Amino acid sequence: MKRQISLSLILALLVGCSPAVKYTGNPDITQDDLRHHIRYLASPELKGRRAGEEGNTEAAKYIAGEFASYGLKPLGPDNNYFQSFEFVSRIKMGEKNSLSITGPKGKKDYLLDKQFRPISITENATLTAPLVFAGYGITAKTDSVKYDDYAGLDVNKKIVIAMRYSPDTGKGALRFSRFTPMMEKALNAKDHGAAGIIFLTGPSGEEGANLISFDYEVTKSAGIAVMTLLWDEMDTLLQSMDKNVTEIRRSINSTLTPQSFELPGCTATLQTQTEKIYATSANIVGKIDGTDSLLKGQCVVLGAHMDHLGMGGQGSLVPDTVAVHPGADDNASGTAALLELAQYFSAHRGELKRTIVFTSFTGEEEGLLGSSYYVNHPLYPLDSTIAMINMDMIGRLRDSALLIDGMGTSPQWEMIVRGENRDSLFHLKLRPDGVGPSDHSSFYLKNIPVMFFFTNIHSDYHRPTDTWDKINYPGEQAVVQYVARIALDLVNMPTRPPFTKAATTAMSGDERMEVRVSLGVVPDFAEDTPGLKITGTRPGSAAEKAGLKGGDIIIKFGADDVKNIYDFTHDLGKYKPGDVVTIVVKRNGTEVSLQATLEARK
Numbered sequence: 001m002k003r004q005i006s007l008s009l010i011l012a013l014l015v016g017c018s019p020a021v022k023y024t025g026n027p028d029i030t031q032d033d034l035r036h037h038i039r040y041l042a043s044p045e046l047k048g049r050r051a052g053e054e055g056n057t058e059a060a061k062y063i064a065g066e067f068a069s070y071g072l073k074p075l076g077p078d079n080n081y082f083q084s085f086e087f088v089s090r091i092k093m094g095e096k097n098s099l100s101i102t103g104p105k106g107k108k109d110y111l112l113d114k115q116f117r118p119i120s121i122t123e124n125a126t127l128t129a130p131l132v133f134a135g136y137g138i139t140a141k142t143d144s145v146k147y148d149d150y151a152g153l154d155v156n157k158k159i160v161i162a163m164r165y166s167p168d169t170g171k172g173a174l175r176f177s178r179f180t181p182m183m184e185k186a187l188n189a190k191d192h193g194a195a196g197i198i199f200l201t202g203p204s205g206e207e208g209a210n211l212i213s214f215d216y217e218v219t220k221s222a223g224i225a226v227m228t229l230l231w232d233e234m235d236t237l238l239q240s241m242d243k244n245v246t247e248i249r250r251s252i253n254s255t256l257t258p259q260s261f262e263l264p265g266c267t268a269t270l271q272t273q274t275e276k277i278y279a280t281s282a283n284i285v286g287k288i289d290g291t292d293s294l295l296k297g298q299c300v301v302l303g304a305h306m307d308h309l310g311m312g313g314q315g316s317l318v319p320d321t322v323a324v325h326p327g328a329d330d331n332a333s334g335t336a337a338l339l340e341l342a343q344y345f346s347a348h349r350g351e352l353k354r355t356i357v358f359t360s361f362t363g364e365e366e367g368l369l370g371s372s373y374y375v376n377h378p379l380y381p382l383d384s385t386i387a388m389i390n391m392d393m394i395g396r397l398r399d400s401a402l403l404i405d406g407m408g409t410s411p412q413w414e415m416i417v418r419g420e421n422r423d424s425l426f427h428l429k430l431r432p433d434g435v436g437p438s439d440h441s442s443f444y445l446k447n448i449p450v451m452f453f454f455t456n457i458h459s460d461y462h463r464p465t466d467t468w469d470k471i472n473y474p475g476e477q478a479v480v481q482y483v484a485r486i487a488l489d490l491v492n493m494p495t496r497p498p499f500t501k502a503a504t505t506a507m508s509g510d511e512r513m514e515v516r517v518s519l520g521v522v523p524d525f526a527e528d529t530p531g532l533k534i535t536g537t538r539p540g541s542a543a544e545k546a547g548l549k550g551g552d553i554i555i556k557f558g559a560d561d562v563k564n565i566y567d568f569t570h571d572l573g574k575y576k577p578g579d580v581v582t583i584v585v586k587r588n589g590t591e592v593s594l595q596a597t598l599e600a601r602k
Helices: 007-014 033-039 044-049 052-068 171-179 180-189 231-240 245-255 328-347 369-375 411-418 440-444 473-492 542-546 564-571
Strands: 081-092 098-103 106-109 116-117 125-133 139-141 146-148 158-160 196-200 225-229 261-271 274-288 299-304 357-360 385-391 401-405 427-430 451-453 521-523 532-537 553-557 582-586 591-596
Touching: 033 044, 033 052, 033 328, 033 427, 033 473, 044 052, 052 274, 052 328, 052 357, 081 369, 098 231, 125 196, 139 171, 146 196, 146 274, 158 180, 158 261, 158 411, 171 180, 180 196, 196 261, 225 231, 225 261, 231 261, 231 542, 274 328, 274 369, 299 328, 299 369, 299 473, 299 564, 328 357, 328 385, 328 473, 357 369, 369 440, 385 440, 385 473, 411 427, 451 473, 532 564, 542 591
Parallel strands: 125 158, 158 196, 196 225, 299 357, 299 385, 385 451, 401 427
Antiparallel strands: 081 274, 098 106, 098 261, 116 225, 125 261, 139 146, 274 357, 401 451, 521 532, 532 553, 553 582, 582 591
């Protein structure tokens, strides 16, 4: 039993204790207000606002306090602003992790965290098995590269030892990019029947010589035991065989020819144990009621996620750096915009025919957790939600270029966004996509028209350098004023905008890896369940044609079991366009078998 404490109650008690100096903002949308909000949300004190951590809680208190000061009505339970939920925040190392190897010179017990370490993608396992060396642990059979460390090698029910990275370290290494992640290599070993895999560090004095961090991946298992071992320990083991790992690597790299072999008389006994750590976080939700007797029962949702990456690690583009990731643009900028719009519309509430629901989502960086939870536990009826506007990274306007996704989700959208840009302040880049890497996707997959405002990626994205002083405040002010005009149009339009399925130009889900084919499913990252749960399918995709539906859990893809998204993506890479594959899904507790004809990745 886990001891659960209601974050809603804690936050409700603390809302009145604002963590920032009291600031009286301007009811208009101003640069000063935006700067004030962003500077606080991106401050070192909030430590990157990662969902489930203290900084995220402090940010939630701040946002709720602002909502209260603007007179927004709380939509959370118990008359507060917080919609809390529990999720798997990380994996921690358990107490039972051990490794010993018996070879020609006897048995050696290795020291945890000094000579070996489990990796968080490991399955919990206890086993004794023979050892085999499988080079880089890669099986690549694509048009651009033919290389297989497992060719002619029997690893069934054995433990594989493999090096990291790839056999080509020059420009050609890009050919191996989809085969080099440790999860991919672990799944490849599992495909070949291995019971476990041990990844070697780099040699002493080279990059990667230290034991691989336990926190390689947060919550998913590769399905076999996974460990890391120091390079020098492998060299010592091979001395009796007159072999040397450095020489083997040099030969593989120079010839691109695998050199895999069994280690005669060598067996490993290992145990791996990990534990899931659960955390609680909360969306912050308030509303301003509409005034029209016929339309006030309908709402427009304005949203932005308030979480970021904490002190780094998973999701960071410098994952080995432990430092505050401020997330000023991602997404203190969108959160500040949400607060400014709440204050602005509160001052103009008499002009609103429909209700506006303001939602600050948490857990976006963990996989749209907050917005997914909201649409599955709506605090305002989804059938009365006519549209959703999402703001994510709107603080770095450059060359007046503003990206807006979702234009294909209602036939009325393009006319509205172009009409409100009549002074041509922005160079609009309009895309039809309803599915994308932010919280609007969750609403689109519930058949709600969406708009997603975005000023594009930059060199500070997901790095500690995304700081408040780099925000283009005049640019963001213009964007928020533009969003306010569009939101007012939606709130006051005489009839509900029709919803349409949108074409897709952006990559999503299975297309993020270097695979040749696409199924076209949208993963549900919020669910901690065996298999791959999906929230929907892309219009016209192989998945839609095959009959897959939102809520389905893919448990088998062809001949392979699917335990998570990594299994699925790995399995997808085995196919070519035109292949017909049988997919087994769990639908409402019943297994359903479907046939899909895979399509070329676009």
